[in-house]
Amino acid sequence: MITSTKNAExxxxxxxxxxxxxxxxxGLSVIQERMPPQTGEQLHxxxxxxxxxxxxxxxxxxxxxxxxxxxxxxxxxHIKPATKHRIFNNGSEDLHFLVVxxxxxxxxxxxxx
Numbered sequence: 106m107i108t109s110t111k112n113a114e115x116x117x118x119x120x121x122x123x124x125x126x127x128x129x130x131x132g133l134s135v136i137q138e139r140m141p142p143q144t145g146e147q148l149h150x151x152x153x154x155x156x157x158x159x160x161x162x163x164x165x166x167x168x169x170x171x172x173x174x175x176x177x178x179x180x181x182x183h184i185k186p187a188t189k190h191r192i193f194n195n196g197s198e199d200l201h202f203l204v205v206x207x208x209x210x211x212x213x214x215x216x217x218x
Contacts, residue, residue: 110137120144127203134209137161140200145193148217154210156184158192163200166193189217 113125128135159181167174169190194200
């Protein structure tokens with residue numbers, strides 16, 4: 106099956122951010138996401154899931170274990186299980202990226218204050 110943002114299961118998260126499930130299984134999840142300018146997510150970690158974020162367009166700023174990391178288009182970053190992290194779009198254009206989680210990260214997230 107060919108999947109895209111036109112036919113994938115869609116959901117909203119955060120401050121008007123979008124996610125599309127390109128692959129949704131218990132063992133592997135592939136999601137394309139869009140974050141508008143000046144948005145971010147809550148600091149959190151996943152108990153079991155490891156994740157790879159691949160930036161399609163825009164520039165992502167990550168906080169990983171308290172350290173800032175900038176990830177540009179065509180670059181990726183790997184987040185190991187139990188690693189505190191969050192992503193921000195501090196730019197002036199939409200941020201588009203893929204997040205690949207193994208196993209799936211939904212239901213495995215622990216939010217921090």
